Structures are given as structure tokens and as C-alpha cells.
Amino acid sequence: MSLAIETIDLTKRYGNIVAVNKLNIRVKSGTIHGFLGPNGAGKTTTIKILVGLLRPDGGRVIVLGEEIRESGPKVQSRIGYMPELPRFPKHLKGWELLDIYGQMYCIPSQERKSRIRRLLEIVGLKGRENDFIGEYSKGMQQRLGIAQALLSEPDLVILDEPSIGLDPVGMVDVREIIKDIARKGVTVFISSHLLSEVEQTCTHVSIINRGVCLAEGPLGDIIGKIAGSSVLEIEVAEGLDKIINIVRDLPFVSAVQVEGSRLIIESHVREDIRPKISRAITEAGGTIIYMNMRMKRLEEAFIRLIRGEDR
Amino acid sequence: MSGENIREMRRLKMTTQLLAIIRYELLWNVRKKKLLGAIAAAFIITTLTLALPVIFGSVYNRPIKSDPNYVISNSGSGSLILFLFALVTTMNSISGEFESGTIIPLLAKPISRTLILTGKIIAAIFTVLAAYSLLYAYLVIGGIILYGPQDNLNLIPLCMLGDMLSTTVWMSIILATGALSKNTTLTTVIGVITFLAANIGTSIISFFTEGAWILHYFPGNGATGYIKTLGIIRSLNLSTGTDNIAKIIIQYMLNPSAHVTYVKIEMGGTQVSPPIFRELYSEPLSLVLFRALVVAATYITALLLLAWYAFKKTQVLE
Ligand SMILES: Nc1ncnc2c1ncn2[C@@H]1O[C@H](COP(=O)(O)OP(=O)(O)O)[C@@H](O)[C@H]1O
Ligand SMILES: [Mg+2]
Numbered sequence: 001m002s003l004a005i006e007t008i009d010l011t012k013r014y015g016n017i018v019a020v021n022k023l024n025i026r027v028k029s030g031t032i033h034g035f036l037g038p039n040g041a042g043k044t045t046t047i048k049i050l051v052g053l054l055r056p057d058g059g060r061v062i063v064l065g066e067e068i069r070e071s072g073p074k075v076q077s078r079i080g081y082m083p084e085l086p087r088f089p090k091h092l093k094g095w096e097l098l099d100i101y102g103q104m105y106c107i108p109s110q111e112r113k114s115r116i117r118r119l120l121e122i123v124g125l126k127g128r129e130n131d132f133i134g135e136y137s138k139g140m141q142q143r144l145g146i147a148q149a150l151l152s153e154p155d156l157v158i159l160d161e162p163s164i165g166l167d168p169v170g171m172v173d174v175r176e177i178i179k180d181i182a183r184k185g186v187t188v189f190i191s192s193h194l195l196s197e198v199e200q201t202c203t204h205v206s207i208i209n210r211g212v213c214l215a216e217g218p219l220g221d222i223i224g225k226i227a228g229s230s231v232l233e234i235e236v237a238e239g240l241d242k243i244i245n246i247v248r249d250l251p252f253v254s255a256v257q258v259e260g261s262r263l264i265i266e267s268h269v270r271e272d273i274r275p276k277i278s279r280a281i282t283e284a285g286g287t288i289i290y291m292n293m294r295m296k297r298l299e300e301a302f303i304r305l306i307r308g309e310d311r
Numbered sequence: 312m313s314g315e316n317i318r319e320m321r322r323l324k325m326t327t328q329l330l331a332i333i334r335y336e337l338l339w340n341v342r343k344k345k346l347l348g349a350i351a352a353a354f355i356i357t358t359l360t361l362a363l364p365v366i367f368g369s370v371y372n373r374p375i376k377s378d379p380n381y382v383i384s385n386s387g388s389g390s391l392i393l394f395l396f397a398l399v400t401t402m403n404s405i406s407g408e409f410e411s412g413t414i415i416p417l418l419a420k421p422i423s424r425t426l427i428l429t430g431k432i433i434a435a436i437f438t439v440l441a442a443y444s445l446l447y448a449y450l451v452i453g454g455i456i457l458y459g460p461q462d463n464l465n466l467i468p469l470c471m472l473g474d475m476l477s478t479t480v481w482m483s484i485i486l487a488t489g490a491l492s493k494n495t496t497l498t499t500v501i502g503v504i505t506f507l508a509a510n511i512g513t514s515i516i517s518f519f520t521e522g523a524w525i526l527h528y529f530p531g532n533g534a535t536g537y538i539k540t541l542g543i544i545r546s547l548n549l550s551t552g553t554d555n556i557a558k559i560i561i562q563y564m565l566n567p568s569a570h571v572t573y574v575k576i577e578m579g580g581t582q583v584s585p586p587i588f589r590e591l592y593s594e595p596l597s598l599v600l601f602r603a604l605v606v607a608a609t610y611i612t613a614l615l616l617l618a619w620y621a622f623k624k625t626q627v628l629e
Contacts, residue, residue, distance in 0.1 A: 014628070051419045053627040077421035087412040089335070091342045103331035104420045106324050148416060 090134030220272020332430030
């Protein structure tokens, strides 16, 4: 599988602060890749280098197969980028901004109009496109930010903390939009400081702290790795007793308990056990009606990983 | 695809992008309250120029005489108008985008920074040209109404170009400062200080020292000289320097072989004796015009190159 983004020993300093420290990340094409790390980890700095706003002090960056250092506009036309808390000229109307940006991508006028109409609908700004951006709330500017990132139908979409400043409904909308564009084969790279957010959208993740990549890979693997063990809660339609025995005999399951109508399954393997559990139960003729990876412990494990690094 | 076609496509693409950035900037310019304020100020100044003789005339009961040269001798905008137009169109066109963070999504678009800066400059020039068109139309119509039919109106477009060139010198100063500092307040302060220095400072140098020639090489108002019409005592006051290109152009068109004489004011020995105007030196008006054009072009080129270099190299830290 080809890579949409690759950084090799990427380094960026602000004076004495090393914001990105020999960072190595690899983002596979066609994935929804989370870029997870606490505030100040170096996510925004890395992203700004990817889109050509900052020059690296060392290392290499390859985006969509091109070295970023010298390419500039050529590869920029294939990237859609939403900055962290984006701000747009307040004297322009929403549609004017999108139309002008579309012109910069050299999208023909008719095509521009139909794309803008569709995007305004997708991001929920329909009916507000003739208002000045100065009258938009922060959340609305965020939505406009997503629309302009998708305008050129890019091969790679980079979203810097897309859910900051959005209300819960907005966050759900964004998640849907992301999954929708990924379905078309677009690579999506999303930075976030919240594991729960990455968990709900991403297929892959890189965890970064102090400018260094701590872990990278498919989401389930990484979760298994940082959690050490995973705890799965499931509920089946019927035949609980039979299912308990089948699950207990699975090689990667270390303990099974019953809590009311639910099974609590513990595993020590460093991978996502959900697909295997699901398959085993289905093959035994059972039907899963509820399944949940215990999030609290994961969030704690993530924080432990970051803290451990800090010490 | 042949190389010819690829080149053609690239050119089309750059034209489209340039149009986009000009539109981006023009929409901002025409919606700026500052610009409307500057245009209003320019109209007030022009109105005063037109109306004051009328008012005095009625006070002293002397009807104003028709004057076919009224418009042409009042053409060429004053330094304040030139500077205000330059300031309101360019003071935040670079620095403001950095301060508000709007530069971040803009620079991530597949458009070169050179093109962005070019578009911003073109948009500012369009805006100022439109303002001058309104202003000169007002002066011409007002002049005809008050002073009767006017001569030499064919020189007005040239005069507007002269004003535009003078304004562009100020725009270049402001753009370069904005690109280097990325701070609108600092840019405005430096612009205003330069303007004051170029207008108050220079008139002191011009009138009271023998160093008037230095002023030919600074932006803004230059030395004040006199054009003596051969044999006739009547002499015409002419300001030189990059702020007065329009006035110099008009004088040159009307009187190509004229000479400009520079003077210095010497105070009399006692406080009561009147100041004496001592002649310093003379030079052809054609030279004065040529030099003003070259100096303006040099400042514009050097400062815009500086602005371009700073903008090209800058990183978006905000
Ligand atoms: N313009 C800047 N000047 C100086 N330090 C900066 C600047 N931008 C970011 N930093 C520092 O670089 C580090 C990484 O910041 P950033 O990339 O914004 O992190 P994140 O996006 O992960 O929160 C932080 O320590 C931050 O303080
Ligand atoms: Mg950030």
C-alpha cells in the first residue's frame, strides 16, 4: 500500500524549543489516520510543515509521493487543509470565499458553483452563504473550514483538531463527513488531543508527545498495546451459557465474567480482539446485540503513556 | 501534450489565480470603511479648493472671473491625499492577514506567494485609480461650473497617472514595512512618521538650507522652485519630488523648455526686515521631470522587491 504522508527524522525548532524532534510517521493511502497527542505535542507544527506553511529545520517530508521541500503549489493542489481554529476574511461572504478559493484551484466556474452548493449543504451552512463571515460564529467558521478543505476534491485531507469549537451535534456531523469522504478513497489525516475522538473515527493512529512518535499502527493494535489488556463488554441475544464456554476457550481470552445479562471478556493480546470474538460467537450461532470496549481504561492508559514519557 | 500547450495551460492557470487574488483583495478594499473615509476627506479638500475663492469673492463682493486654466492649475493631488490613499489600501493587506490568521488558509492554496503579492498590488492600484477618477471628475465638473470652459483637459489622464505613480511610492513603502514587520500598528506608525518627515522636514531643508538638491532623491515632497516665464516677471511656484509628479508633468506639457530655479529663504539681519529669497541654481524642467520619474521608479522597484523577498521567505508562525 502506498503512503500518503511520510516524515523521516522531521525536526522543527522555535528558538530553543524543539517542537518536532526527529519525527517519523507513515500514513497509508486510503486510511483515516489519527494524529494523537496532548496540547503542545507538535501536531500543528508538523501539519504546517506538511502543507508548506513552515520550513523544517531537518529531515524529510514526502506527501503524496512528492518531497515537500521544493514542490510547494504542485502538491498543495491535491491537499485539502483545515487549520486549527480557522479564521477567514470577515468582509467576505461565505460563498464568495469558497468561490475565490475555488478559482485559486482553477476549478471551472460552473463546476465551482455546483460543488459549493453541495458542500454548503454537507457542512450545514446552507442559507447562511450570503452572510459576511464576520457574522459567523466560531463553529460556523469551523464548518466553512471543512467546506474549503474539501473544495478541490483532494486526494489527502488534513484536519487540525476539527472538533475544537464545535458543539456535540457539529462533532457528530464532522465524524460523518470524514467517514463519507474516506469511503471515496480519500486519505484523511486528523489531529486530536482526545483519544475518544480518534477512537470513533480513525482506522489508524500515530501517538505523538514532545515532537516524538510514541506508537503507530492500526487503531486496534495501538489500543491493545497501550492498554496492555483490553476489556470487552458484550450482550448476546440468547444462549448465554453456551456462548460463555465458547468464548472462554478462545486462546486470546484470559478471563470471562458474567455481569447481569452481559459478558465481561478480558484479553492480554496486543491487538483488537473484537473481530475475532464477533466471528467466534457468530459461528457458534449466537447473535451479538451489544459490544463495547471499555473506554475509561483506554483513556487512562493513554494518559499513562503520555505521562510515562514526561517523566 | 506538446510543450506549447502545457505552457499555454500554465499561463491560463496563472491568469485565473491572479484574477482570484485580485477579486479577494478588491472586495476587501471596497468594503473598508477607512477607504470611504479617505475618499470623503479627498472630496472635502477638493470642495474647499473649489469653493473658497467663491466664498471670498462673495464676501468682498468681487465676482469670480472665468478662468480656463483653473482645473489644470489645481490638478495634481496634495501629499496628504496621496498618502491617505496609499495607507488605507495597503496598511493591512499583508500584515493584517498575518494578524487575523487568514493568511494560513490562503497560503495553503496552490497559488504562489509572488502571485498573491502581485494581485494585492494590482488591486490596490485599481482601487486608487478608481478613487482618483471620481476625484478628478468632480474637480473638472466643479471647475467648469464655477470658472467656465476649461483648457487642457486632455492632460487630466496623464495627471491621474502621475498621481498614481506618486501614490505607488507610498504604497511600496507601506507594503515593504508590512511584509517585514507583519504588524499593522507598526506599519502605520512608520508610514506616518515617514510621511511627516518627508513633508515637514523637507520644506525646512528646502527653504532654509542650501541642500535642496538632496530632496530630489527622497520620496515625498521635494524642493520648491520657481518657473520664470521668459522675460515676464510673473513666476510660478513649483513643488518637485515624487509627490508632485502630476504637477511637474502638467508644467512640462505646457512649457517644455522651461527652467526651474531653486531658492533659499534668508532671514533679514533684524527681526523687522523681511526675509530675502536668494536664488540657488536653475535646471531644465525636463530634467526635473525625468529625475522625479526615475527616483519614483527606483523606490517602487527596490521596495516592492524587498516586500516580495520578505513575503516569500516568511514562515507562518501564528
Ligand atoms: N510560533 C511559535 N513560537 C514559539 N513556540 C511555538 C510556536 N508555535 C508552537 N510553539 C511551541 O511548539 C510546541 C508544539 O506546538 P504545537 O505544534 O502547536 O502543538 P500541538 O498542535 O500539538 O498542540 C509547543 O511547545 C509550543 O509552545
Ligand atoms: Mg495544535
